[in-house]
Amino acid sequence: MSLFSAVAMAPRDPILGLNEQFNADTNPAKVNLGVGVYYDENGKLPLLRCVAEAEAGMQAAPKARGYLPIDGIAAYDKAVQGLVFGADSDILKAGRVATVQAIGGTGGLKIGADFLQKLNPAAKVLISDPSWENHRALFTNAGFTVDAYPYYDAENRGINFAGMLAALNAAPARTVVVLHACCHNPTGYDLTAAQWEQVVAAVKARGLVAFLDMAYQGFGEGIAEDGAVIQQFLAAGLDFFVSTSFSKSFSLYGERVGALSVVCASADETAKVLSQLKIVIRTNYSNPPTHGAQVVATVLGTPALRSMWEEELAGMRVRIKAMRGALVAALKAAGVTADLEFVTRQKGMFSYSGLNAAQMQRLRSEFGIYGVDSGRICVAALNEKNLPAVAAAMAAVMR
Ligand code: PMP
Numbered sequence: 463m464s465l466f467s468a469v470a471m472a473p474r475d476p477i478l479g480l481n482e483q484f485n486a487d488t489n490p491a492k493v494n495l496g497v498g499v500y501y502d503e504n505g506k507l508p509l510l511r512c513v514a515e516a517e518a519g520m521q522a523a524p525k526a527r528g529y530l531p532i533d534g535i536a537a538y539d540k541a542v543q544g545l546v547f548g549a550d551s552d553i554l555k556a557g558r559v560a561t562v563q564a565i566g567g568t569g570g571l572k573i574g575a576d577f578l579q580k581l582n583p584a585a586k587v588l589i590s591d592p593s594w595e596n597h598r599a600l601f602t603n604a605g606f607t608v609d610a611y612p613y614y615d616a617e618n619r620g621i622n623f624a625g626m627l628a629a630l631n632a633a634p635a636r637t638v639v640v641l642h643a644c645c646h647n648p649t650g651y652d653l654t655a656a657q658w659e660q661v662v663a664a665v666k667a668r669g670l671v672a673f674l675d676m677a678y679q680g681f682g683e684g685i686a687e688d689g690a691v692i693q694q695f696l697a698a699g700l701d702f703f704v705s706t707s708f709s710k711s712f713s714l715y716g717e718r719v720g721a722l723s724v725v726c727a728s729a730d731e732t733a734k735v736l737s738q739l740k741i742v743i744r745t746n747y748s749n750p751p752t753h754g755a756q757v758v759a760t761v762l763g764t765p766a767l768r769s770m771w772e773e774e775l776a777g778m779r780v781r782i783k784a785m786r787g788a789l790v791a792a793l794k795a796a797g798v799t800a801d802l803e804f805v806t807r808q809k810g811m812f813s814y815s816g817l818n819a820a821q822m823q824r825l826r827s828e829f830g831i832y833g834v835d836s837g838r839i840c841v842a843a844l845n846e847k848n849l850p851a852v853a854a855a856m857a858a859v860m861r
Contacts, residue, residue, distance in 0.1 A: 489830030534563020567707025635669035645678035645810025717754025792853030
């Protein structure tokens with residue numbers, strides 16, 4: 463008997479498995495739409511010009527790398543608050559938001575989950591059905607029981623909003639509700655402002671705890687537009703959590719740049735909450751890394767670089783939308799008669815294409831087009847060169 467003889471093999475990450483299969487495929491026309499990253503029109507991961515310029519400035523005046531404060535770079539936290547809540551917002555003036563730098567959006571979710579678990583260990587967590595696959599695992603590993611609220615409506619190619627609302631209205635007080643602030647992963651379907659208003663009302667009436675995951679701010683309709691839901695929660699006078707990720711919006715995936723913001727009832731409560739978030743951080747990894755957050759703080763805090771970023775972000779957003787439209791047009795041209803307009807209604811990098819697992823498997827085996835068995839494809843991995851082949855293959859399996 464060795465120490466590890468009872469250790470079971472954990473299941474493989476399904477997306478990583480798909481990537482391995484893709485890499486091993488010898489089909490020269492293969493296309494990987496299983497990924498969760500934005501590729502540019504040449505099929506390459508972009509290095510944003512604003513990032514390169516900020517880094518060039520940093521390299522020209524190299525600095526020693528001391529420890530950061532536990533909650534990260536102050537200018538970075540402030541810039542995050544400005545993006546999420548609006549730089550001139552009353553809530554920031556009142557000192558009612560505790561923000562900490564985090565190791566990506568995942569890190570922001572985990573700090574929030576650990577803090578909530580100490581605060582309210584018996585609370586349940588509700589995530590959308592379906593959701594980003596790490597939500598369930600992350601909150602389960604933080605000690606919570608995780609259930610799902612209805613979200614995707616396959617039959618109507620949209621959101622089962624009545625089901626979602628009923629689930630929220632049946633949830634006990636203090637239930638943590640994880641909500642995708644914009645660009646829902648994996649479906650691409652977002653709530654309307656009127657639907658959000660009803661969600662906010664349910665959260666308030668039932669005494670639920672909203673945890674908004676904002677991993678794609680700027681990828682849907684714009685920075686302020688995608689953050690509009692935050693204003694709706696603020697207007698209702700609620701306390702809530704927001705995780706931020708800059709992985710996609712700055713194309714800084716590997717630098718692990720994110721944050722957690724907690725809206726509190728008073729400046730006094732904010733100071734206490736911040737002190738507890740710092741304990742979570744301190745006991746996990748002590749303090750965050752410097753480089754990525756310094757880049758983001760520099761870009762957001764330098765007017766010329768900031769406008770460059772906003773333009774580059776808009777460029778990514780517009781290209782994704784163009785690919786949605788082009789995919790629908792190409793499928794129609796290939797003879798698909800089904801109404802596919804839902805693809806252009808979806809927001810962000812992903813599309814629930816409506817294809818079933820058997821069709822997705824045919825796409826892989828016959829055409830070298832790789833997507834997730836749920837039917838999720840990454841629209842941000844489409845470009846003018848691979849689109850004709852993707853559309854022809856999709857049309858073939860839809861026949
Ligand atoms: N939340 C959602 C909804 C996501 O899609 C992702 C990343 N794909 C994350 C959080 C995590 O972001 P990060 O890579 O910055 O940890």
